[in-house]
Amino acid sequence: MEKGKFSKIYPDAASALFDFKSSMTLMSGGFGLCGIAENCIDALTAMDVKDLKVISNNIGNAGKGLVKILVQGKISKAFCSYVGGNPDLEKLMLAKKIEVELIPQGTFSERIRAGGMGIRGFYTPTGYGTLAAIGKEIKVFDRPCVLELPLNADFAIIKAQKGDPYGNLWFKETARNFSPLMAMAAKVAVVEVEEMVGLGDIKPEDIHLPGIFVQRIFQGKNYKNDIEFEILKDAP
């Protein structure tokens, strides 16, 4: 196969999200602001969509990332694990202006993994005896466990460091987090990359996510790569 013979390449975020619509379920990769799909999020701020169900660990943070579409009122329901650091979301939650399902982070990632892997449910000790287990089936193995169900989405927006035209991806350092799982669990995974490389440029052994899980890919631009807490050894 020759370089560039695949139809997965799009020119930019807006074109890759052309059929994204209101009321859809969206997964968004990133841990806090680390590894978020900046171009796709910016494109969503300009789109006329509403009533979105968003699955993301933090729904943005510190006024940035997905907070941009949160404050536009485009999100009706959020699935996340941690909102400390996201005062906009905490405020909306306390005022009951948004529906939020808080999910333990390991259960959150495993539910997304299950969604992509065809697993219909799994039992975990996490959350037993807490609000996170309310209304869920409990089964006793070596100890009581909670039945958790998979999460899937219409779209996932993902950022990777490198990607090729087939959609094979390579993530940098801790920017991987939920992104490969979300790409697997979404019908349409839209990936933006810092470096579009040729087929074979990422060694097959080094591919973090095989391209079968990626439907659309484009060369991103103008990355900010915001740091939430820059703590340095040589600066106060």
Add this chain to the structure above:
Amino acid sequence: MSWSKEQMADEVIGLFKKNSTVNLGIGLPSLVADRLPLDLNIMIQSENGILGVGERPTKKTFSPTLINAGKETITAVPGTSFFDSALSFGMIRGGHIDYSVLGGMEVDVSGNLANWMVPGSKITGMGGAMDLVNGSKNIIIMMTHFNKSGECKLKKSCDLPLTGLSVVDLVVTELGIFKPNKKNFEVIKLADGINDADLKLP
């Protein structure tokens, strides 16, 4: 004299066995990373996807994609691995982490922990805490002894929504080290000059 935050971190470190793997929570527990002696051979896991958290970076070496679960810049030690969140929590849920050090709002005599929300006023979310307390081999809570109203955070029974049921092994506060043993808190160690009367334990 009660312990400083740094002394609390050193007390936590004193509880670790050599060659173990440790996960450190957000807030007070993150101090532990900066004070770990190298000869303990401890690997630090952070649930956002790294096994091998190192010291703080410099202006020259920092990377926006290299952070811990507190979203703070870090470095990676030689031998580090990076992975996705499902694998990270597989390490945690699967019982491969030796010690987990977490912050706390309340701990009770049954070893119940509350640390993720105050109904009506504060929601941080549980993040990875519910997975950590149910998966790691040893759970150490590192927290201040009293809340802002001066009430002891070591209680007969937690009032706040729980993070985990009967999960806490030890509590390290500025006044000492305590072990919940169903009926009360056993005093394992006290800071110099601290008396039982100072503790206000249930």
